[in-house]
Amino acid sequence: MKIECSSEEFANDLQDIVNLFFDEEECPYAIRHTFERAGNNISSMFSLQQPDMPEEQFGKTLLLPPNLDVLREKSLVKRFFKNQLYEILTLKTKKSLPWGSLTGVRPTKFARDLVERGEVKPHLISETLVRDYHVSGDKARLVTQILQNQKGVIKNDKLVDLFINIPICPTRCNYCSFISSELKAVSGRVDEYVDCVLKELDAMKKVIDERSYIVRNIYIGGGTPTVLTTEQLERLLSQINYPVSEFTVECGRADTITAEKLAILKKHGVTRISINPQTFCEATLKRIGRKSTNKEVFDAYMLAMKEDFVVNMDIIAGLSGERLGIFKRTIATLLELYPQNITLHTLSVKNASQIRGEEVKFKDDITRMVEYAEKTLLENGYKPYYMYRQKHQVGGLENVGFFRDDNVCIFNIDSMEDTSSVIALGAGAISKRVFNIQNRIERLPNCKFIQDYIARIDEMIAKKVQFFS
Numbered sequence: 001m002k003i004e005c006s007s008e009e010f011a012n013d014l015q016d017i018v019n020l021f022f023d024e025e026e027c028p029y030a031i032r033h034t035f036e037r038a039g040n041n042i043s044s045m046f047s048l049q050q051p052d053m054p055e056e057q058f059g060k061t062l063l064l065p066p067n068l069d070v071l072r073e074k075s076l077v078k079r080f081f082k083n084q085l086y087e088i089l090t091l092k093t094k095k096s097l098p099w100g101s102l103t104g105v106r107p108t109k110f111a112r113d114l115v116e117r118g119e120v121k122p123h124l125i126s127e128t129l130v131r132d133y134h135v136s137g138d139k140a141r142l143v144t145q146i147l148q149n150q151k152g153v154i155k156n157d158k159l160v161d162l163f164i165n166i167p168i169c170p171t172r173c174n175y176c177s178f179i180s181s182e183l184k185a186v187s188g189r190v191d192e193y194v195d196c197v198l199k200e201l202d203a204m205k206k207v208i209d210e211r212s213y214i215v216r217n218i219y220i221g222g223g224t225p226t227v228l229t230t231e232q233l234e235r236l237l238s239q240i241n242y243p244v245s246e247f248t249v250e251c252g253r254a255d256t257i258t259a260e261k262l263a264i265l266k267k268h269g270v271t272r273i274s275i276n277p278q279t280f281c282e283a284t285l286k287r288i289g290r291k292s293t294n295k296e297v298f299d300a301y302m303l304a305m306k307e308d309f310v311v312n313m314d315i316i317a318g319l320s321g322e323r324l325g326i327f328k329r330t331i332a333t334l335l336e337l338y339p340q341n342i343t344l345h346t347l348s349v350k351n352a353s354q355i356r357g358e359e360v361k362f363k364d365d366i367t368r369m370v371e372y373a374e375k376t377l378l379e380n381g382y383k384p385y386y387m388y389r390q391k392h393q394v395g396g397l398e399n400v401g402f403f404r405d406d407n408v409c410i411f412n413i414d415s416m417e418d419t420s421s422v423i424a425l426g427a428g429a430i431s432k433r434v435f436n437i438q439n440r441i442e443r444l445p446n447c448k449f450i451q452d453y454i455a456r457i458d459e460m461i462a463k464k465v466q467f468f469s
């Protein structure tokens with residue numbers, strides 16, 4: 001049921017709070033919100049009505065500080081309404097949520113902005129998140145640790161990251177929420193796709209030179225970039241020659257990794273790769289339609305160690321049919337392998353996934369899985385260094401990247417914290433221009449699907465050249 005608001009301005013934000021409490025089940029209350037303003041006083045009223053029950057009303061008043069600018073004032077009022085609704089729904093449902101009333105923001109970026117605007121002293125971040133936003137103590141501490149581990153990442157308008165998207169996979173995993181085509185559906189067009197990416201790259205190389213941009217990191221993601229043949233990989237990588245200290249290729253599926261492909265990556269300066277098990281339970285792998293085995297992961301990892309790559313491994317908490325015990329075994333195997341980076345995802349159920357929300361069983365286990373993983377990784381020398389939340393993540397939880405020793409992936413921090421511009425090439429790639437001094441960000445998306453991307457390549461190149469000029 002949709003919340004009814006006297007002002008459309010806040011309707012979506014308040015609906016997000018309702019959705020946190022009632023993600024799949026129908027909200028049993030008809031909720032109405034009204035407010036009045038007298039000078040700097042805002043009186044806010046929520047009415048909750050259940051069928052055949054008397055209406056309940058909850059009022060609260062906010063006294064706004066004087067002389068606020070319009071944007072700041074709107075943000076304070078929105079926060080006040082969201083918190084009020086959060087408190088009412090906590091009272092009615094007896095539920096509290098890990099990230100409290102924080103929705104629609106990246107928690108670490110939100111906390112960093114509070115500090116940078118001078119509203120909160122750095123050592124009071126954790127306390128502020130708990131007190132003012134109802135964030136749990138554990139999650140507030142996670143934010144503080146991440147901010148600490150991100151210290152030293154430089155912001156500069158001349159620094160850019162280069163991102164290339166290869167949205168093609170050998171087959172589709174049933175939980176996946178990313179736009180990516182199965183190889184068999186596009187196999188006749190992959191060479192053409194690589195040509196288009198190279199055409200974009202060529203145009204952007206000129207802009208990089210003319211505007212004196214400095215490429216700081218390179219990331220080839222997907223999809224599954226190592227689905228490309230050795231020839232296609234060679235053709236692509238031989239054209240990328242920036243002297244960066246961090247160059248990632250998200251190989252992902254172990255069944256696409258061969259010694260020959262890794263040697264090509266090494267030859268062209270790649271420093272970091274992903275080999276993603278998602279889980280080490282083979283029964284789960286079959287259930288989720290992920291055609292990659294543990295042996296393939298172990299073999300690929302051995303090859304990667306021989307080539308001396310920094311390795312990241314992705315896992316997902318909440319995969320179909322998994323309970324805490326199975327998940328603990330995945331963590332134990334990961335710790336035996338001991339990759340430099342581990343990214344812990346919580347299942348997110350979006351329209352693009354083949355699975356639906358009602359198929360997600362054992363939701364309480366998922367909260368315990370994430371708690372267990374975060375605690376166990378910390379105990380074993382890993383530290384969190386970036387995080388993000390997506391809509392429709394089971395339990396309102398998060399994705400967290402961990403590192404050991406000094407192996408943070410700066411590109412991941414740049415992506416989540418908007419610390420650098422990104423020149424993004426390929427279908428579905430979104431370029432970003434960060435204007436640090438003006439505290440402003442602009443984005444420019446490419447066409448999402450490979451066929452449209454190929455058909456409209458010249459138009460996208462022209463826009464991108466203009467965007468970064």
Ligand SMILES: C[S@@+](CC[C@H](N)C(=O)[O-])C[C@H]1O[C@@H](n2cnc3c(N)ncnc32)[C@H](O)[C@@H]1O
Nearest residue numbers: 175176177222223252253276314345346347348
């Ligand atoms: C862009 S995908 C590419 C990775 C690569 N193709 C692979 O499958 O190994 C990056 C990661 O997102 C995560 N992911 C994909 N769909 C997800 C979902 N619905 N919920 C949570 N995590 C998801 C997986 O852990 C995946 O490794």
Ligand code: SF4
Nearest residue numbers: 169172173176180223
């Ligand atoms: S999880 Fe990876 S391999 Fe599976 S469909 Fe998504 S992008 Fe492709």
